[in-house]
Amino acid sequence: MHPITTVHYLVLSAALLAIGTIGVLTRRNIVIVLMSIELILNAVNINLVAFSRHFQSVEGQVFAIFVITVAVAEAAVGLGILIALFRNRETLQADEIELLKW
Amino acid sequence: MWIDTLFFYFFALLTLGGGILTVTRKNAVHSAISLIISLVGVAGLFLLQHAEFLFAVQIVLYVGGIMVLFLYVIMLVNLDEAARVRQFNKQWWLALGCVLAIGGEIVYVIHRGAANFRFAAPGAMAASKLGNTEQIGESLFSTYLLPFELASVLLLAAVVGSVMMAKKKVN
Numbered sequence: 001m002h003p004i005t006t007v008h009y010l011v012l013s014a015a016l017l018a019i020g021t022i023g024v025l026t027r028r029n030i031v032i033v034l035m036s037i038e039l040i041l042n043a044v045n046i047n048l049v050a051f052s053r054h055f056q057s058v059e060g061q062v063f064a065i066f067v068i069t070v071a072v073a074e075a076a077v078g079l080g081i082l083i084a085l086f087r088n089r090e091t092l093q094a095d096e097i098e099l100l101k102w
Numbered sequence: 103m104w105i106d107t108l109f110f111y112f113f114a115l116l117t118l119g120g121g122i123l124t125v126t127r128k129n130a131v132h133s134a135i136s137l138i139i140s141l142v143g144v145a146g147l148f149l150l151q152h153a154e155f156l157f158a159v160q161i162v163l164y165v166g167g168i169m170v171l172f173l174y175v176i177m178l179v180n181l182d183e184a185a186r187v188r189q190f191n192k193q194w195w196l197a198l199g200c201v202l203a204i205g206g207e208i209v210y211v212i213h214r215g216a217a218n219f220r221f222a223a224p225g226a227m228a229a230s231k232l233g234n235t236e237q238i239g240e241s242l243f244s245t246y247l248l249p250f251e252l253a254s255v256l257l258l259a260a261v262v263g264s265v266m267m268a269k270k271k272v273n
Contacts, residue, residue, distance in 0.1 A: 003103055004110045007219050009147070011208055012114050016121055018204040023125035025197040026190045031130045031176060035137050038168065039121050042144045053151040054221060058237040061153050062246055065238070068163060069253045073260035075168050079175045080267030086179045093184065095191050
């Protein structure tokens with residue numbers, strides 16, 4: 001078996017990014033769209049940690065911590081908005097929320 | 103060395119399988135459980151790359167924090183009805199375009215083989231006796247002190263914002 005290189009991690013990260021993109025673009029349920037965004041941010045983290053290992057430098061992991069911070073803030077605010085939305089509109093389907101559309 | 107390879111493929115399977123299930127399941131609770139599996143897989147990948155601190159953060163923060171938040175919200179909003187309606191919208195062509203671009207890159211990489219890619223040479227690592235957590239802490243509190251403090255402002259804004267969004271109107 002071949003040893004695992006950085007390229008393996010990059011391919012895995014790209015695949016996870018693709019899965020998350022499919023989820024964000026095609027699902028109607030907003031909760032699952034938010035979960036897909038978490039998948040995308042995790043793909044970014046895999047990439048950062050892989051390069052941190054490759055260059056033997058800890059900076060990539062520090063950036064991954066900042067990415068996780070932003071992901072937490074995004075999930076908290078997103079879910080807060082979602083609760084407010086459900087209280088007002090009684091729906092969670094992304095394409096039924098079209099007040100600003102024309 | 104082969105045990106590393108074995109673990110890599112195991113965790114990759116966990117990550118990608120969990121991700122696919124997250125995106126395709128009808129029931130939001132099933133999606134959340136699949137996302138937990140995927141996040142545990144990512145944590146295992148961090149451990150394989152000797153990022154022990156990030157491994158712990160991933161388990162404690164993502165699996166223990168964010169996913170519990172998700173499950174709470176799923177409990178609060180009524181999703182029984184949402185599971186019965188159509189699950190996918192009509193943007194499949196857009197998603198197909200994005201995925202074809204990324205898939206093309208993956209096929210190109212696999213076709214050329216992992217050994218044929220050269221990155222910049224790794225910088226000379228000062229042979230540090232510190233562990234992973236100490237290194238991250240030192241970097242975070244010296245070089246990246248300002249972003250670290252700004253992150254706390256961001257988290258404060260997120261706390262205030264989410265409470266404001268989710269609270270009931272009183273008058």
